[in-house]
Amino acid sequence: xxxxxxxxxxxxxxxxxxxxxxxxxxxxxxxxxxxxxxxxxxxxxxxxxxxxxxxxxxxxxxxxxxxxxxxxxxxxxxxxxxxxxxxxxxxxxxxxxxxxxxxxxxxxxxxxxxxx
Numbered sequence: 001x002x003x004x005x006x007x008x009x010x011x012x013x014x015x016x017x018x019x020x021x022x023x024x025x026x027x028x029x030x031x032x033x034x035x036x037x038x039x040x041x042x043x044x045x046x047x048x049x050x051x052x053x054x055x056x057x058x059x060x061x062x063x064x065x066x067x068x069x070x071x072x073x074x075x076x077x078x079x080x081x082x083x084x085x086x087x088x089x090x091x092x093x094x095x096x097x098x099x100x101x102x103x104x105x106x107x108x109x110x111x112x113x114x115x116x
Contacts, residue, residue: 003082004053004062007107009074012062013053014082021053021116026083029116031091035100039116042092046115047100055115058101059108071105 004013004021013029015021021030021037030045031038037045037053046055051067054060060070067073 002064004064004112005073005076006062006112007060007071007074009077011077011079011082012112016085020085020088022083022085023113023116024080024082026086028086028088029112036097038091038094040089040091042094043115044095044097045112053112054101054104055108055110056098056101057108058104059106060104061108061110061112061115069103069105071107 002015003011006012011024013021013023019032021032023029028040032048035047035049037048039045044056046053050069051064052060052070053062063073
């Protein structure tokens with residue numbers, strides 16, 4: 001299982017199968033397809049690479065424990081129990097994918113939950 005943390009070190013999302021991403025409370029959030037991340041609505045969220053989920057501009061949204069590069073990772077906060085996975089909705093038509101941005105060492109101004 002991959003656990004993702006936000007810029008404050010709070011547990012924010014998890015992925016059990018390398019594909020479906022859930023908010024920490026168990027609500028379905030997104031799909032990872034190769035290195036691309038899409039909301040279930042089909043909206044392009046960003047990229048998954050080197051243990052980071054980044055927004056479409058390459059700024060960092062979430063990190064996993066062993067993420068490489070990027071901005072300084074905060075200490076991870078107190079771990080709370082994750083929620084039970086909710087039912088995955090059907091995936092909508094996918095947005096076009098922009099060209100991948102260069103690597104960024106900045107945190108995104110947008111929260112992951114605001115994109116999915």
